[in-house]
Amino acid sequence: MNVFLHETVLKEEAVNGLRVKPDGIYVDCTLGGAGHSRMIAERLQPNGVLIGLDQDQMALDHARKRLQDAQCRLHLVKSNFRFLDQVIKELGYDHVDGCLFDLGVSSPQLDIGERGFSYQHDAPLDMRMDETSELTAYTIVNEWSQEELTRILFEYGEEKFSRRIAKEIVNTREKMPISTTHQLVEVIKQAIPAPARRTGPHPARRTFQAIRIAVNDELNAFGDALAAALRVLGPNGRIAVITFHSLEDRICKKFFQKHAQGCICPPDFPVCTCNQKADLRIITKKPILPSAEEIERNARARSAKLRIAERIKEG
Ligand SMILES: C[S@@+](CC[C@H](N)C(=O)[O-])C[C@H]1O[C@@H](n2cnc3c(N)ncnc32)[C@H](O)[C@@H]1O
Incomplete structure (x- = not known):
């Protein structure tokens, strides 16, 4: 770049x-x-x-x-x-x-797809500002408990569907790891009610904000x-x-x-x-x-x- x-x-x-x-x-x-x-x-x-x-x-x-x-x-x-x-x-x-x-x-940081910050680019789940730090979005999405996921989505994303999204993440990853931003977007879309998907900002915006805040503390x-x-x-x-x-x-x-x-x-x-x-x-x-x-x-x-x-x- x-x-x-x-x-x-x-x-x-x-x-x-x-x-x-x-x-x-x-x-x-x-x-x-x-x-x-x-x-x-x-x-x-x-x-x-x-x-x-x-x-x-x-x-x-x-x-x-x-x-x-x-x-x-x-x-x-x-x-x-x-x-x-x-x-x-x-x-x-x-x-x-x-x-x-x-x-x-x-x-x-948002525009370089590979950094994994943006729901608009398909990329591995990363979101680290410091690329030498250990914690990535992949770890949070695939390893953190349903309770912890619910908490961060609610607290850091102010996401009213935090419980539903966390549950859908856990159900999905039991079958296969969620590896990319677009896989996560699909999981979020599955989790929230259809009318909420059609109105307001992008349905993944709050979840991505929450995970990014958690990755970078x-x-x-x-x-x-x-x-x-x-x-x-x-x-x-x-x-x-x-x-x-x-x-x-x-x-x-x-x-x-x-x-x-x-x-x-x-x-x-x-x-x-x-x-x-x-x-x-x-x-x-x-x-x-x-x-x-x-x-x-x-x-x-x-x-x-x-x-x-x-x-x-x-x-
Ligand atoms: C909004 S940008 C700053 C833009 C800059 N003021 C300009 O006008 O070009 C925020 C920057 O802060 C860095 N940053 C965010 N949190 C940080 C932290 N905890 N420690 C050090 N740098 C951080 C990000 O990596 C990013 O490069």
């Missing part, structure tokens, strides 16, 4: 939200095709630092090419963003001035990464997060709210006994959404939400 065609979502809004200082240190935790990173790099002087992380080697290889003219100091690291603080330390920095997350998969990794980001953010440093579904957005919103909350003592307490201090200030009371024009240009942007928070100066 020679070109990496990914249309960057909320580019200006997210990079403006970081308030890039020309000599600051910034981490793009989801490098992808480097769309956001290029804009950050353009705002940095030669003594500014851009650190790009991705767990997908293909993304890193393309990002390296797209950033070859960057004038700032550049570190591109293959890592899960949940280890963000360790990476920063290993590179020799004690803080950063901003962290950006643009969650989910890139368009090339996406929600736990994101929760860990927010905590890691808070540990490395310097005073007034910013976190900008673009989410694409309600589960991710809820984690981000709750994390920001929890850390923006100061004293939690009952109002009639004469003095504070909880000693809880806010360590974040929420910059976006409501999430920033893409413009109608951006959605028109890029359908993938339609569910995007951008939230920004700022580290409160300590002491």
Whole structure:
């Protein structure tokens, strides 16, 4: 694959939200095709630092090419963003001035059939962003218990037919393993009632989302990464997060709210006994959404939400 065609979502809004200082240190935790990173790099002087992380080697290889003219100091690291603080330390920095997350998969990950992310391409069930990790969609579909399958379809896919689909998966695999994306699509279609098959989005969309989240442990990794980001953010440093579904957005919103909350003592307490201090200030009371024009240009942007928070100066 020679070109990496990914249309960057909320580019200006997210990079403006970081308030890039020309000599600051910034981490793009989801490098992808480097769309956001290029804009950050353009705002940095030669003594500014851009650190790009991705767990997908293909993304890193393309990002390296797209950033070859960057004038700032550049570190591109293959890592899960949940280890963000360790990476920063290993590179020799004690803080950063901003962290950006643009969650989910890139368009090339979806479009390269063999990666097995898409119900539109027939391919082996894979869905790993990090192709060196062990757990694949095949293992989940063919080895996880009916209860576990029901749980992930319900929790990660918000799939109302989770029980029926999990049962059909287990019945089918007793006869023969389910090896490909299109075999799985057929199983899902068999499981759900005919009227539901004919209306709304593709009947496999929620199940594929759920399995992808489970394969990549996406929600736990994101929760860990927010905590890691808070540990490395310097005073007034910013976190900008673009989410694409309600589960991710809820984690981000709750994390920001929890850390923006100061004293939690009952109002009639004469003095504070909880000693809880806010360590974040929420910059976006409501999430920033893409413009109608951006959605028109890029359908993938339609569910995007951008939230920004700022580290409160300590002491
Ligand atoms: C939506 S794309 C980012 C696109 C990028 N902002 C751009 O404009 O080109 C998300 C990227 O994050 C990566 N990613 C997702 N979860 C990750 C994780 N836990 N650790 C590291 N990278 C991750 C994916 O591999 C993918 O390349």
